[in-house]
Amino acid sequence: MIEDDTELAEILTEYLKQFNIKVTNYEDPFLALSSLKLNTYDLIILDLTLPGMDGLDVCKAIVKDFDIPIIISSARSDITDKVTALQLGADDYLPKPYDPRELEVRVKTILRRFNHTNVQEEKSKTFKLDLDKKEITKNDKYIKLTAAEFEVLSLLIKREGFVISREDIFDNSDLLNQDYEGSGSLAVIINRIRQKIEDNPKEPKYLHTIRGMGYKFHNE
Incomplete structure (x- = not known):
């Protein structure tokens, strides 16, 4: 309390x-x-x-x-x-x-x-998040992520099913801010995450872009 x-x-x-x-x-x-x-x-x-x-x-x-x-x-x-x-x-x-x-x-x-x-x-989710170990697995297989990728993906997993705006991601990030540009931009990070978690990154099954709103994660 x-x-x-x-x-x-x-x-x-x-x-x-x-x-x-x-x-x-x-x-x-x-x-x-x-x-x-x-x-x-x-x-x-x-x-x-x-x-x-x-x-x-x-x-x-x-x-x-x-x-x-x-x-x-x-x-x-x-x-x-x-x-x-x-x-x-x-x-x-x-x-x-x-x-x-x-x-x-x-x-x-x-x-x-x-x-x-x-x-x-624990029984049914494809992706599992272990905050203590700073690890994310897909079907119990470890996903190798950078610190920024882990930060973004862990937030999306914790808020599964909800649209998360860019501003929310920046507000909840220790590594990103509104001026984060170049190779480390949020769009690039999202694309890198898709390359690591999606079977077909061009037709994402888990990490969806909601135009004009942000991103939504499905953990099936």
Whole structure:
């Protein structure tokens, strides 16, 4: 849990404890993000109004680097925040105040769905992404990628089925920016990826260009 309201955090922690749900709370979002690199968590309950860093930015950082379901727990009433959080990749949005029983049900529901999905994907997906090893495989065969290619393809895989704009790719990249040109341009990187993953790069089955919008990835 990333929540700077310590009283609320204690109440929720004690309540969820009776359902064998162990909660570790961080008031500081920077400490929380650091902890994610060192520890394994099943789910994140994220407040949006945090000290030093907006919760939406925290959500964006988590989705970029980790495959963990997120429940937004927020007192913000602006529908834009809810829409933005869900677009960034949050799995649920719970407006404060709420009954702890509702949080308990949502946590269990999302964990059940998330765990089931992971099992299904492990069995059926053509492409598998291993962020810890910085590896992507196709039908369990390793794909040799440059750092930029891995960064772009991993983002597309994580957001499978959604159109990802050029701006989204740049915003979520540590290696690319809007002035990235020449041999390292995004279009060139996309073409190089297609050469490595498609049976026929001229008629792509997995990585599609959506004219005027961006790119969409299908992991069949």
